[in-house]
Amino acid sequence: MQYSSALPLLQRLRIRTRRRHSLELPPRSADETSPLLSLMLALAALAALAVALVPPASYLLALQAHEAGRLETRAGYLANELARRSWLIEQEDHRGALGILRQNASPSMAAEHVRLLQADGSLLAEATPLEPLARPLLTRRAAVPRDSGPQAEVEVTRSLRPALQKAALLLLLCLLLGGMIFVLLRLLPMWMLRQALGHASYLATHDTLTGLSNRLAFQDRLSHALLAAHREGRVVALLVIDLDDFKEVNDTHGHAAGDRLLREVAQRMGQGMRASDTLARIGGDEFAIIQTAGHQPQAAEGLARRLLTLMNEPIMLEGRARPVRLSIGIALSRAGGATEPAQLVHDADMAMYQAKQSRAGGYHFHSPALSRKLRERRLLEQDLRQAHAQQQFRLDYQPLVYLGSGQVSGGEALLRWHRPGHGNMPPDLFIPLLEETGLIVPVGAWVLETACREAARWPARMSVAVNVSTIQFRKPGLCEAVEGALRSSGLPAHRLELEITESVLLHDTPETLATLQRLRKIGVRIAMDDFGTGYSSLSYLHHFAFDKIKIDRSFVQRMAQDPNAKAVIRAVVNISQTLGIRALAEGVENAEQAEVLRQEGCAEVQGYLFGRPMPPEQFAALHARLRRPA
Template identity: 50%
Template sequence: MEHDWRLVVLGAVICLLASAVAISLFHRARAAQGRAREIWIGLDAAVGGCGIWATHFVAMLAYDPGIEAGYNIPITLLSLVLAVAILAVGLAVATLDERWRTVAAGGAIVGAGVAAMHYTGMLGLELPARIVWSPGIVASSIAFGSLFGALALVVATRGERFGTVAAATGLLTVAIVSHHFTAMGAVTLVPDPTIVSGGLTVSPRVLSFMTAVAVFAILGLSLIASILDRRAKTELHKQKVVLDTALENMSQGLCMFDADGRIMLFNERYSEMMGRSRMPLQGRLLIDVLQDLHSIGEWDGDPEEFCNALVAEAKAGHSATRIVSRNERAIRVVDQPMKGGGWVATFEDITEWQQAQEQISHMARHDALTNLPNRTLFREQLEKASRLAKRSDQLAVLCLDLDHFKEINDTLGHPIGDALLREVARRLGECVTEHDTVARLGGDEFAIVQFCSNCEPSVVSSLASLVVERIAAPYEIGGHQLVIGVSIGISLAPEDGKDPDELLQKADLALYRAKADGRGTYRFFETGMDARAQARRLLERDLRLALEHDEFEVYYQPIRDVAGGQVVAFEALARWNHSLRGLIAPNNFIPVAEETGLIVPLGEIVLRKACADAAGWPEAVAVAVNLSPVQFKNPNLVSSVKAALQASGLSPDRLELEITESVLLQNSEATLAVLHELRGFGVRISLDDFGTGYSSLSYLRSFPFDKIKIDRSFVTDLATREDSMAIVRAVTGLGKSLGIVTTAEGVETDTQFDLLRQEGCTQAQGYLFSPPRPAADVAKMLRRAPERSVA
């Protein structure tokens, strides 16, 4: 009853205010780290210490002991310092970790700080009386302060909701107030006039001023704390807005889990991708979510096993990547462990990426035009088939090359050629079974791997025959009716080898043999083919060396006028005088030169030598030089002819260039332009092997040839076959009508010569007059008359 209860209420209000600020600052300290935490703890200790000190002395002002009293200044200030210091220690302990025991210990230290401040402040009370303490009540006051202080901080750690904060504030207020009034109940004053106050004392009026200062300090610190707290909350709000914006605008889904597998954070993209938009997720255990999905048939597997595995991986600090399928979409999930437990899972839709990768892989292993396997995939499948084949199984490799495809591609254009290749690919697919593989190796080259279990070798022949028959059937493409053929080379495993490269090589050798045997057929690999291929490679190498070492000579065969018998021209023919093998026949090396493109430099050599030799002959004698179709692909053909004429000084009208119909097949418009250019500066043009092609008459109309040569195949049978005689008669008659010279090749008998003269053939050449001879023998051939004339 010795208290002014108005001041008691004021002290309680001050205590409540200080407690509210202290609890708020305690939350900020727990949320901060490092230096920031230390600042918040110091500020909290200052506010709390001043609040406890102000509460104590306002209550002391409310206390009326009945006698004059004062307060010792140093001890009074020491009580404030003790309150701040011990509170700082208690708060630091309470923020060490999350365990409630640690927080309670810190709260108990805060309660001890309240007791230290109270009893130190009571030591500073100076009045003419002795203070007698009741030990039991003193102990109770300390216990009250520590108990309620511990409860206040433990409750404060439960969260920042209003109810929790209010409860913690009330408990801390109770801790301070209950301690003070309990401690005051332990006081008994015994008057003693002998006790005299010291010099450094302060009156209650001055103390009230000091208390007011402390209250203002509390209010000022509270204002500072409020501003800092507002700034912190504003900054946190900004960060939260930024984080929410980033999360909701991510192309990936994101979900954060704590150490127990509880969902702490997620974005909308995650719930959409995983089909969980219609179910609560925040704060739920992942296992509960998966069990709900499992119960409605939207999750396969054991949820408990799956979640336990994820938690174990996170605790072990292992990251993991997996691919899951949701609503026909492929989703890549990456689980990244967090410090302190838990993990962050990111979810990325990789459906389009997977499709693009599959498309890239398909394009890299398939032909873009026909969508057939390309050489790379074909070889892989051949290797696989070789590994899987048993002893009783048969594996056949068929290499295919289209006949005359290049002529179609050059004359009709690449779009028609591409359409033809696609149609060929379709027909090949119809010829094989599901166990076989058809591939396009490039250009007009295809291949087939035929896998046959426990079957006869004749099955391979049947497939090859079927392919030859189907490919040879006419095609209707772009308004054109096209006819091509196919040549096939076949190798068998294990007879011809087991290695894919060896099987392909031997099938290619067999293909070369099929081409040499007339095309439009198939050939199996035979042992001798390898030797022939090696011989051909050796011949090609020697051919290149021969060009470098100038081993080629030009021989000449006379062409005689049928009516007068004199030599009117010589045909220049290339001869190879090999340094080791001697003279090599043209039919042995000319085809190789044409296939390898070496015919171009070889043709230029023959042309230069022929022009140089002819320049020394009588002016009435011309020289004829053959041009290969390959030479017409050389853009420098016209310039090389001009250069040969200029270097030799030979008149252009003494040079005859002989071409075959195949030259006109490859690109008729461009070829005709070249021929017109050659004809323009005086060179004469002859059409060789007339009658063996398919469009001779149209060519005679499209270009004014100076000469047509009748093929030796007709001249040979002239005396024995009526059809040959009819063809020769028709050609000579055509020549007369068009004013074109006709020359018969391969004349070997007097009978043939007489018949040609009777039909009006203009010129003749052949062994009847002379075989091809070196340039040194030209003078003799010019002087020599025909044998029948001498007779």
């Protein structure tokens, strides 16, 4: 997995997992000197200065302009009054003019200094305030027109200190506000940045669906745990856990239900762990646990058993109880020696696949013998893929015989493979691997096409039976493959018989029944294989009208010694006759078994007594000479 691009930023943080483990990172970095933070600091300072200085300065300028306007109005008023009484200016003592200057002063007015000046600037009269005006001062003049001589001027002066005091108070308030804005603009972006980095760190190290540590954090934690264990002489246990048949949940219930299942499984597994354990989701339905404490291997085995116990109760999905099975692989680090994380993960994976092959869930410890076995499995898988590409598979046919006449009613197509360098491979060895790898779908389509083509050369009374895998049945395209095989071979649809097992109907969904109905409309016949070995086969006969039921060979083999097996055969034959379904008994190996089956009313049989699986050429010649056994 590639590292996230957010990691350089995340290295400035202390990232904690859901457990006690933490990734210790440098607590301090060069944030303050970064260009981004310098720009943010400059912008914050400019904004604070603007808030601190612009309002007081604007207020002071406006107040000065207002006072200047008032002084101009005042000077103009006095000038007009003196102009109407210009003769007062001519008096030598100027008492009349001085009286005008004083009489028009209102008590509510600010203190002012008023002077009457001649045109040459000499003082004619002056009205002074009781106390000297405080600086700074603002002065305005207005001309007094006279007919008898040069113009005079009225000069009015007032103090601007009150305005400055108001501006100073406003400046103090704006400085406080600017300081608050500076602090806010300085801290808020950093807080938001750290919040974003914290969220990014969580996303980089946690799974968004379950909230567990993801693969990246798991790899880091495993490396640290192995290094610490090597220094201290301890053993680290790694458990790799996979959910069995999880893909089936997504296909059957949808991905939303699959997500709910994963969350519930993660929550349950967390209940069985210790605080020192690390649980991570490392894949779609794959989890891993790093166990650093406890005496091994007992601690790892105990944890695996606790996990399996926690999954005993089914999980409700879409109103249905869904059982959950885990396959757990366990690998242990070398005591006193260095262990590579990748090797430990590989060993745990192999152990997990071994547990999955048991098809019953559970746990399995890694061992050298397991490594050899899994290497052989990988080689087998490679050879299977090559066999499919090079068409190395072939079909043998085992006769299906009418007990009454001894005639061959058809043949069951059985897949065979001659593995180069190994000889003929047992079907129960390679067919499960075909299903696990998904190769069963193209190989199954080839089986259908080949069996139909060869059966088309048989007599018209004979049919061919083809086994359909559970995987092949649930994958889309089965009906199309059947139609294509019939169309290309020219085989009538009623001469093709598809055999399915109970596992196909284990989850009785509308999709399963719809596929069966569509196959029925095509005209092919449907048979239930291994009837009687499951838990609910009779209920399946109620949901779908099968054309044939095949009695499992285990009952035929035991019916001479076990009365119960014979009673089951009798019951199945009676049920088939009541429902109008043909019954076929598998595994007939001697004449005594054939006679008992004939007496019980079983009309059709299959087994070594009538013929082993054989190549198509031998099978084509068999039906012409086979008769009822003596």
